[in-house]
Amino acid sequence: MPPDVAPLARRKALDALRTLTAVVALAAYILIIGPPLLIWAALFRQAGPLFFAGQLAIRLALTIVGVRIRVNGAEHIQTGRAAVYAFNHSSNLEPPIAFVVLRRLFPMLRVLYKAELRKLPVLVWVFDAAGFVPVQRQNREQSLPAVDKAVDALKAGASFLIFPEGTRSRTGELLPFKKGGVIMALRAEAPVVPVAITGARAAMHRGSPVIHPVTVEVSFCPPIETKGRTFAERDELVEQVRSAIASKL
Template identity: 35%
Template sequence: MRTALVVFLYGLIVILIIPFLLLCFLFGIRKPLLSLGKWAMGVGKKILGLEVEIAGLENFDPAGSYVFMANHLSFLDGPLLFYVIPQPIRVFIKKEVFRLPVVGLGMKHVHFIPVDRKRLRGGRRSLDRAARLMKERGYSFLIFPEGTRSRDGRLQDFRRGGFFLALETAAAVVPVSIIGTYELMPRGQFHVRPGKIRVIFHQPVSVLGYNKDSVDQLIARVRSQIASALPE
C-alpha cells in the first residue's frame, strides 16, 4: 500500500512538473529541478516509513567535487543517496530510463548521464562526458562500483570505470556504506518494507599518487573502507 501510494504520488508530480520543467528549460536553470527531486525523495521516504541514520557528513566539504562510491543492495540506494548527500550530485542511469516522458527530459536537463550497459564504447563515452562536466562545472557524481545490485546482500567485486573517472578528474573518492536497504527491498522485490537504514560516509580517499597501472590498489583501498562498516 505504501509503495503504491509513492508510485501514485510520483506520477502526479510528473504531471504537475511540466510547466516548471518548461521554465527550467527556458531559462537554463537546473538547481531548482534538483531541489524538487530531493524534496520528492524526502516525501517518499516518509510515506514508505524509512528511518535513515546518517554518519560522517563532516568528513567532506559539501561544496567540493567528489566521486561518491557506495555498495549497491537495493533499488532504494540511488534515490536514498540523492536525498541525503548535501549537494546536487549527478548520477549514471541506464539509457532506457531517459525514454520516459517528462522524466527523461528532466534528467537530461540536469546532466544525469545515460549509460549503455551493452556497449563498452558507450560506457567510455559516458565517463568522458562525466569527466568533462566535473572539470567544467565542478559536479560530483555518484557511482555504484559493483555495477549492479547484489543478489545476496554481500559486497561484490568492483569495476574500474568509476575509478578511472576519479583519476581523470583528480577528484577524491568518498566511500559510502549502506546498511539495511537489502532487507527492505532486495533485488526482485517490488514493494518496500518500512524500517531503518544506515548511511556512513567515510573519509575521502585522494587519488593523487595513483594511476591506471595502480588502479587496483585504489580499488582495494576504497572497497576496504566500504566493507569496514558492513555487517559480517
C-alpha cells in the same frame, strides 16, 4: 487465523497500503510539478529547482512508507570540491536514498546511470535536464564518451554519484567493482568517497514491490585522494574503495 499470524497479516496489509499511497502521491506530484520544472530547466538552463523538487518528492515518499535515514560521517561530504561518491547497490531504494543524502551538493551533483534507463521517457527528460550521464555497461568502447563527459563535469566542479558494482547485488554481498569511477577520479584528480548503505534490502524484499518501514544507515568513509596517483594504481584504488565500503556493511 492463529493469534500470532493476525498481527503479521495486518502489518503486511498496512505496508502495502502505505506503498500504494506513496506511489499515488509521487505520481500526482510528478504530473503537477514536473512539466513546469522541465520547461524552466530547458528555457533557463537551471536545474536547481529540479533537484529541490526531486529530493522533496523522495523524502515525501520515504516518509509515507516509514523509511527513516540515519547518516554517519557526514563530515566527509566534500562541499568545497568535486568528488566521486561510490555507493554499494543491493536494493531499488538505494539510488533515491543516495540522491537525498547528497542534497547539500545540489545543483552540482551528477549521476552516472545505466543507459538502459533512457528507455523511460519522463525519466530521461529529467536526467538530461539535470546533466546526468548515461553509461553503456556492457560495451567498454561505447562507454568512453560518457567517461569523457563525466571527467569534464568533474573538472568543472560537479560531483558524481556512482554505483561501481554496475548492477544490483541479488544477495546483498558486494559484487566486483568496475573501474570507471576510479578512472574518472584519476583523470580529474578528484577524491573518491566510499559510502555504505545498510538496511535498504530489508525495506524491499526481493520480488516484492511493497516497501516496509525500516531505518536505513548511510555511512560516509573518509575520502580517498587520487591526486598524485597514477593509472598503474587504479586496481589498488578500486580495492581501497571496495574495502572501505565492505568495512561498513
